[in-house]
Amino acid sequence: MNATPIPATDATPVAPPARPAAVDRTAASGRSHSARPVAVLVGSAVALLVVVAASLALGVRTIDPGEVWQALVAPDLADPDQAVVVQLRIPRTVIGLAAGLALGLAGTLIQGVTRNPIADPGLLGINAGASLAVVLCISLLGVTAPLGFIWFAFAGATVAAATVFAIGGARPVRLALVGAALTALLTPLIALVLLRDTEAFNQYRFWAVGSLTGRDLSTVAALWPFLAVGVVLAAVLAHRFNLLALGDDVAAALGQRVGVTRGAAGIALVLLCGTAVALAGPIALVGLVVPHAARRLVGSDYRWITALAVLLGPIMLLSADVIGRLVVPNSELEAGVVAAFLGAPMLIAIARSRRVAGL
Amino acid sequence: MAALRAGRASAEPGTRAVRSAGVAVAGPSADAAGVAAAVAAARGEDRRRRVLVVVVGAAVAAAVALAALSFGAAGVTPDRVLAVLLGGGDRIDRFVVFELRLPRILAALVVGVAFALAGAVFQATLRNPLASPDILGISAGASLGAVWAILGLGAGGAIVAGSAFGGGLVVAIVIWLAAWRRGLHGVRFVLVGVGMAYLCGSSVAWLLARAEVREAQTALHWTVGSVADVRGDELWLLAVGTAVCGAALVVLSKALRPLALGDDHARALGVRADAARVALLVVAVALVALATSVAGPVAFVALIAPAVARRLAGRGGAAIASAAVVGGVLTLGADVAGQFAIPGFTAPLGIVTGVIGAPYLLWLLARTERTRA
Numbered sequence: 162m163n164a165t166p167i168p169a170t171d172a173t174p175v176a177p178p179a180r181p182a183a184v185d186r187t188a189a190s191g192r193s194h195s196a197r198p199v200a201v202l203v204g205s206a207v208a209l210l211v212v213v214a215a216s217l218a219l220g221v222r223t224i225d226p227g228e229v230w231q232a233l234v235a236p237d238l239a240d241p242d243q244a245v246v247v248q249l250r251i252p253r254t255v256i257g258l259a260a261g262l263a264l265g266l267a268g269t270l271i272q273g274v275t276r277n278p279i280a281d282p283g284l285l286g287i288n289a290g291a292s293l294a295v296v297l298c299i300s301l302l303g304v305t306a307p308l309g310f311i312w313f314a315f316a317g318a319t320v321a322a323a324t325v326f327a328i329g330g331a332r333p334v335r336l337a338l339v340g341a342a343l344t345a346l347l348t349p350l351i352a353l354v355l356l357r358d359t360e361a362f363n364q365y366r367f368w369a370v371g372s373l374t375g376r377d378l379s380t381v382a383a384l385w386p387f388l389a390v391g392v393v394l395a396a397v398l399a400h401r402f403n404l405l406a407l408g409d410d411v412a413a414a415l416g417q418r419v420g421v422t423r424g425a426a427g428i429a430l431v432l433l434c435g436t437a438v439a440l441a442g443p444i445a446l447v448g449l450v451v452p453h454a455a456r457r458l459v460g461s462d463y464r465w466i467t468a469l470a471v472l473l474g475p476i477m478l479l480s481a482d483v484i485g486r487l488v489v490p491n492s493e494l495e496a497g498v499v500a501a502f503l504g505a506p507m508l509i510a511i512a513r514s515r516r517v518a519g520l
Numbered sequence: 521m522a523a524l525r526a527g528r529a530s531a532e533p534g535t536r537a538v539r540s541a542g543v544a545v546a547g548p549s550a551d552a553a554g555v556a557a558a559v560a561a562a563r564g565e566d567r568r569r570r571v572l573v574v575v576v577g578a579a580v581a582a583a584v585a586l587a588a589l590s591f592g593a594a595g596v597t598p599d600r601v602l603a604v605l606l607g608g609g610d611r612i613d614r615f616v617v618f619e620l621r622l623p624r625i626l627a628a629l630v631v632g633v634a635f636a637l638a639g640a641v642f643q644a645t646l647r648n649p650l651a652s653p654d655i656l657g658i659s660a661g662a663s664l665g666a667v668w669a670i671l672g673l674g675a676g677g678a679i680v681a682g683s684a685f686g687g688g689l690v691v692a693i694v695i696w697l698a699a700w701r702r703g704l705h706g707v708r709f710v711l712v713g714v715g716m717a718y719l720c721g722s723s724v725a726w727l728l729a730r731a732e733v734r735e736a737q738t739a740l741h742w743t744v745g746s747v748a749d750v751r752g753d754e755l756w757l758l759a760v761g762t763a764v765c766g767a768a769l770v771v772l773s774k775a776l777r778p779l780a781l782g783d784d785h786a787r788a789l790g791v792r793a794d795a796a797r798v799a800l801l802v803v804a805v806a807l808v809a810l811a812t813s814v815a816g817p818v819a820f821v822a823l824i825a826p827a828v829a830r831r832l833a834g835r836g837g838a839a840i841a842s843a844a845v846v847g848g849v850l851t852l853g854a855d856v857a858g859q860f861a862i863p864g865f866t867a868p869l870g871i872v873t874g875v876i877g878a879p880y881l882l883w884l885l886a887r888t889e890r891t892r893a
Contacts, residue, residue, distance in 0.1 A: 277648070277650065278707055278710070278711060279648070279650060279655070279710055279711060279714045281714075283718065284650065284655065284714075328882055328885060328886045329885070334649060335885055337649070337650055338649050338650065338827065338881075338885060339882060339885055341650050341655065341820075341823060342823075342824070342827075342878045342881045342882050342885065343878065343882070344820075345654075345819060345820035345823060345824060345874045345877065345878040345881075346874055346875065346878030346879060346882070348819060348820075348874060349744065349819050349870060349871040349872070349873070349874035349875055350871070350874075350875065352740065352743075352744045352819075352870070352871055353867060353871045355737070355740060356737065356740060356741055356744065356868075359733060359734070359737055362733065362736070362737055362740065363733045366725070366728045366729045366733075366736065367729050369725050369728075369729070370722070370725045370726055370729050371722075371725075445718035445719075445721060445722050446715065446718045446719075446722075449714065449715075449718070450715075453711075494726075495726065495729075497722055497725070497726075498722050498723065498725070498726045500722075501718050501719045501721075501722035501723070502719065502722075504715065504718065504719075505715040505716060505718065505719040508711055508712065508714070508715035509698045509711075509712050509715060511711070512698070512699060512707070512708040512711040512712050512715075513698065513699075513701055513708065
């Protein structure tokens with residue numbers, strides 16, 4: 162139990178120190194050490210724009226790109242095509258952006274704090290907490306609209322995350338284990354309610370798949386302050402994770418207040434995970450894959466990883482949503498399912514790569 | 521569980537002896553013989569403590585089993601149960617005890633042992649305390665197989681069990697193929713496994729959302745896990761399979777301790793790390809697939825039981841026997857509690873294991889934080 166849970170992999174040291182690696186590369190190539198990350202960031206920003214455009218332009222209903230543009234600049238809601246863009250596609254795109262951003266950042270923070278490569282909102286008990294709250298609100302209060310779930314989901318997620326941090330404390334292994342134990346406690350409770358209340362199960366099962374539809378922009382309007390605080394905290398903390406990756410003792414010896422970092426990261430996590438699950442339901446794998454993909458693309462410097470996660474999260478979630486609209490004729494697959502089918506092969510590819518992450 | 525806790529309490533003096541031995545080692549006057557003696561003493565304490573956990577756990581399991589035999593809707597009282605056990609009793613009593621109560625007790629016990637063994641092997645060979653079959657997608661694969669059979673084929677009984685077995689096995693093979701690259705690396709295996717878990721979990725959620733709500737609820741019930749209907753051939757299959765796998769693990773487990781030190785150390789100690797790990801994991805996957813196909817993916821026993829066992833039995837890296845005992849006690853106790861704890865309310869095994877086991881693990885985690893910090 163006291164041994165580090167992450168064994169060293171073939172060629173990679175367990176905790177690659179960010180700066181020296183970058184310096185080596187500079188010395189070898191003679192280029193500025195930030196050239197590659199900058200290029201990756203620019204490329205990802207372009208990719209995000211493309212995905213957003215696709216999310217606005219593509220769907221079950223074929224709409225002329227000119228109409229889409231018209232709907233964006235001067236919407237005419239009497240036109241059914243433009244109404245679809247304004248009332249359906251814009252909201253789900255914005256929700257996808259916000260939820261993807263929250264998931265990507267949350268995953269990055271969780272892996273930074275726990276130093277466990279499989280830590281994500283699903284494993285830390287956060288999704289389970291949100292799910293239980295939603296189940297109880299359906300079963301006990303008779304709430305039926307996804308809009309009515311958001312505060313329950315948010316509250317459930319925050320309570321679960323706070324519990325995990327309160328019991329798990331500062332030690333990474335323990336934190337991950339406490340999260341898994343909490344999931345093990347809450348998941349059966351959810352099943353218990355669902356087995357006894359068919360009506361609640363009927364409502365819950367559609368929320369539990371994870372989707373960007375059936376919500377409108379008022380959810381984003383209600384939740385953006387939490388998202389904003391989470392993002393700012395994550396941005397401020399990013400550089401601290403570089404030292405934390407070397408181990409608590411080293412970080413402390415180098416003058417970092419480890420407890421403060423973990424506490425602040427915990428607050429950011431709670432806000433981001435709560436926002437994500439309230440917006441889109443429990444979406445699997447985005448929070449897990451994004452930090453690994455980012456690490457693979459820009460190396461081990463958490464400042465770059467965090468910046469990239471902000472872009473990769475929305476790219477992944479929105480792509481999943483767009484693909485879900487196109488794969489089944491005249492119907493849709495929920496973003497949560499498609500994200501899982503996108504994420505699993507990506508995770509396998511990352512796991513098989515030579516530079517599989519040591520955290 | 522209470523008795524296990526007592527077992528831990530009575531093992532405390534042992535720990536203190538280890539600590540004082542450690543002090544002796546650190547002291548300036550310690551000579552080589554002193555060090556050797558201290559190490560030997562510490563090892564002895566560790567072993568004694570593990571044996572204690574196993575013995576106390578087995579006693580608790582026996583007591584719970586006897587109590588469970590004496591309760592039930594059929595109203596066969598403890599004295600009549602005793603008579604049946606001693607070879608007497610009338611036909612109806614014998615039927616109730618041997619055909620209704622005993623199979624369920626044995627099933628609960630064996631399922632717990634099987635999951636706990638598998639979890640202990642996974643966690644030890646992959647060196648990640650979260651690496652249990654529940655989290656690595658093997659249980660989720662079995663669930664997907666079963667849910668697909670129930671909702672897609674409209675099947676029941678043996679077909680569902682077979683489909684679950686196949687689902688778990690397919691996921692294990694996929695993880696295997698995807699994670700293998702010039703050897704088996706813990707991180708790769710675990711990452712791919714988690715990916716598969718989410719993939720299967722999302723697919724289950726999607727299937728449940730598409731189906732007719734009553735059928736979906738039936739499928740959901742399967743994914744919770746229960747031993748209420750396990751008897752006859754199924755029980756035999758489960759018991760024999762678990763016994764065979766357990767025996768194989770005992771033989772293979774000599775490799776576990778060096779593996780926990782890391783591949784390089786293990787190799788230096790003469791253990792062929794990959795071969796040993798492959799063999800161990802194959803047996804563990806067989807255990808999970810078997811138990812899941814019979815009882816459903818009883819929630820998180822494979823995660824909780826080894827974690828609890830580690831904290832009860834001290835630092836012995838691969839405490840396979842203690843994990844098995846803790847698993848058996850957990851599932852048997854949970855099944856009994858699910859039937860009788862709240863009058864007029866029954867819950868399937870999979871719900872109660874999580875509700876009892878997880879808080880206990882959380883409590884142990886919170887407690888060791890304070891004492892070992």
